[in-house]
Amino acid sequence: MDLGLEGKVALVTGAGRGIGLAVARELGREGCRVAALDLSRGALGELVGSWSYGELLPLAADVADSSQVEGAVGNVLDRWSRVDILVNNAGIYLVKPLSEMREEEWDRVVAVNLKGVFNCCRSVLPAMKKARWGRIINASSFAAKIPALGACAYAASKAGVLAFSRVLAGEVGPYNITVNCYIPGTIATEMTAGARAEWGDSLLGTLALRRWGEPEDVARAVLFLASEAAGYITGASLEISGGKLVVQNPWAAYEDL
Numbered sequence: 001m002d003l004g005l006e007g008k009v010a011l012v013t014g015a016g017r018g019i020g021l022a023v024a025r026e027l028g029r030e031g032c033r034v035a036a037l038d039l040s041r042g043a044l045g046e047l048v049g050s051w052s053y054g055e056l057l058p059l060a061a062d063v064a065d066s067s068q069v070e071g072a073v074g075n076v077l078d079r080w081s082r083v084d085i086l087v088n089n090a091g092i093y094l095v096k097p098l099s100e101m102r103e104e105e106w107d108r109v110v111a112v113n114l115k116g117v118f119n120c121c122r123s124v125l126p127a128m129k130k131a132r133w134g135r136i137i138n139a140s141s142f143a144a145k146i147p148a149l150g151a152c153a154y155a156a157s158k159a160g161v162l163a164f165s166r167v168l169a170g171e172v173g174p175y176n177i178t179v180n181c182y183i184p185g186t187i188a189t190e191m192t193a194g195a196r197a198e199w200g201d202s203l204l205g206t207l208a209l210r211r212w213g214e215p216e217d218v219a220r221a222v223l224f225l226a227s228e229a230a231g232y233i234t235g236a237s238l239e240i241s242g243g244k245l246v247v248q249n250p251w252a253a254y255e256d257l
């Protein structure tokens with residue numbers, strides 16, 4: 001299927017590793033010009049060092065800081081005069097019971113995961129509105145639906161992303177801009193390394209497909225949401241979880257194997 005992504009300009013946040021790295025590569029492979037943003041240039045070393053597609057613009061910025069985001073988006077517009085696709089992927093995870101959580105920890109999780117999405121959307125929207133075309137694709141989480149213990153800040157921020165995305169989809173629909181979310185389950189990245197090591201088989205037992213997701217599993221779903229083929233999908237969320245808790249006891253299906 002031709003995804004119609006050739007020549008599009010895509011901005012991907014948190015592109016240094018994990019899902020963001022895979023998304024940036026997949027968009028590059030499809031012919032996009034890719035602006036890859038992470039906290040530092042150093043964090044983008046793996047992506048830059050292995051890039052074998054078209055144009056790539058590495059950007060250092062903290063998505064929680066509106067002036068840094070404005071500057072980064074300004075660089076993209078200076079270079080290519082447009083932003084067609086925004087993938088708000090940057091995120092941080094924190095597991096800590098509320099009774100132990102410091103105010104600044106709560107603030108930081110919400111600032112990166114939720115306000116970061118606001119900052120990036122606000123910065124790219126004038127260009128997308130002018131072009132009367134845009135795709136905004138935001139990272140939510142399975143935690144927004146069924147959170148893990150200790151994830152109150154993270155789950156709240158990711159549930160906020162779902163609600164934010166629906167409101168924005170309504171606001172920018174008249175400009176032919178779609179806004180959707182992807183909901184990863186348990187993908188094998190640094191973010192989930194601790195949980196996978198600690199919970200291992202019991203966590204795998206919650207998945208109908210009984211394997212960890214790979215960043216590329218998510219990246220391919222993001223490609224679809226960015227494509228012309230997804231032009232009538234907005235305000236939606238797509239779960240990429242290997243069938244996490246699709247039934248109450250997915251592990252039981254494996255007992256006779």
Ligand code: NAP
Nearest residue numbers: 014016017018019062063090091139141184186187189191
């Ligand atoms: P990851 O491996 O931890 O990678 C996150 C990337 O975001 C890192 O490159 C990190 O940079 C960057 N980043 C963090 N804070 C940033 C900031 N303030 N500004 C710019 N970049 C920042 O995470 P992942 O597993 O790929 O997850 C990607 C997204 O999917 C996140 O939003 C996450 O919440 C969501 N998600 C993932 C899973 C999963 O199973 N992996 C499940 C549900 C949701 P540094 O390396 O410099 O810190």
